[in-house]
Amino acid sequence: EGRDILKKLAAHVDVIIENGTPGQWDKWGIGYRQLSKLNPRLVYCWVGQRGQWGPLRDKPGMRDPVAQCASGFVHGTGDPKEFGGRPTRSGMWVADHVGGTAAAMGIVAALLHRERTSGKGQLIEATAAEGIIRILDYNWVWHGMDGSIRPRYGNWDLAINIxxxxxxxxxxxxxxxxxxxxxxxxxxxxxxxxxxxxxxxxxxxxxxxxxxxxxxxxxxxxxxxxxxxxxxxxxxxxxxxxxxxxxxxxxxLAVHEVAEYPHFKYRGQVEEFDDQLYGKVLVASSPHLAEKIPARLKWIGRPVGHDNEEVYRRLLGFTRDDFDRLGKHGVI
Incomplete structure (x- = not known):
């Protein structure tokens, strides 16, 4: 019954994003092949660490650090072995951020293609590992020229002194x-x-x-x-x-210094946001400032399912009796 509800929702939406085990949604009859027949304009985006195809395709348990290691990023980060260093992953979830950004750009491109060219949606796949592989362009040029591997060099740079x-x-x-x-x-x-x-x-x-x-x-x-x-x-x-x-x-700069840094304060890059669920929270604002389409923050970190009732009621006409019955049976 839950899958039937998703199919009905798919008829109303522009984009679906999922990150299930490769092929799982297809097995359930709610993958792109099935949903695109119900809504030919649907842009369907799958996100993960290594991809849905290939001998090392995603399996349960793979997370951001696996993508960082699989892409060559970790091997090239940190101090050299001769200095007592070892491969070092990013302190931030860089693979998830880069992979998510790649997914967003792919979705926007697919929507533009739909509106300007084909009139139809398409399947988009974006992976964290391949997102990182793309941004390591200097490493690929280095390796392509003579087969060498760009070594770790800590905080110093191999191509620029100072x-x-x-x-x-x-x-x-x-x-x-x-x-x-x-x-x-x-x-x-x-x-x-x-x-x-x-x-x-x-x-x-x-x-x-x-x-x-x-x-x-x-x-x-x-x-x-x-x-x-x-x-x-x-x-x-x-x-x-x-x-x-x-x-x-x-x-x-440490985080507390960034929050008080005059330039960023002047531009409003770190601000206090009064969230309807969590109250006042310190957040970083949008990194792009636009004249005609200024970004705005509506909410942060809403709990899973927080908007279910509003969406189901508005798009599918669910009543209170429907919510009570579906909740009782664990469907939603």
Missing amino acids: YAVNPCKDGYMMVGGGHDRLWYRIWKTVGDEVPQAEEEILADTNLRNISERLPHTRQVKTYTLLCEWLKDNTRAEAERKLVRQEVASGGV
Whole structure:
């Protein structure tokens, strides 16, 4: 009876998203093959970790960390083995976020195709592992050129000398020197207070172009000299001095510092939201600001089934007797 209810709902909706075991909804007669016959305009999106097809397709229990590991992301993250490091997964659920974003973009593309071209919906599949595989583009170019595997290098960068997080007086500081103009502006800033550091860098003929700066021993030298300056500067002081020279830089902020950071506060990126179920909750607002379609937050984390009665009543005409009977039998 529950499947019959879902079929009736499918006739009214634009999009269905599900993440059941591959093929499970088809076996139940409520997969895309069946529902698209009832609603040809339906966009049906399946989301998971590795996909519905293939020898390693999703099985129960697979979660975000499995996708991170399967995609190559974890292998390339963390300190090198030589430094006592090991592969490190992201502290955030990055695979779920990237996979979910891929699903959202696929859904929007399918809806546009339906409205502008075909008049019909389609099946969309988005996986967390393949979402991460897509964003590791630098690794694929590296491997494709000579078969090598991009190694872990911790906070430092294999392609840019001075593009890393390093300690400063009150925490950690990110400084980016991706090209010669920034490189020399960094050392001009340092030289204002530690002139011998700037002089040593300028005198070293091995540091005069980007590619020659990359060997590990040369990175050790430049970061050592940079940290001699950073240790006497707070994050705010270092950022102010570097930005004065138009150098990309910024301190590593904890969550409580982000919440009070003047720039983000001015733009309303962290705000208190008064939710109808949970009261006042601190949340991050929409990352995109739009002139004609401003984002708005209606609610957060609604319990599963919270809107069932409203939806069933509005779309299917259910009455209180229907809810009591279906609830009693565990259908909804």
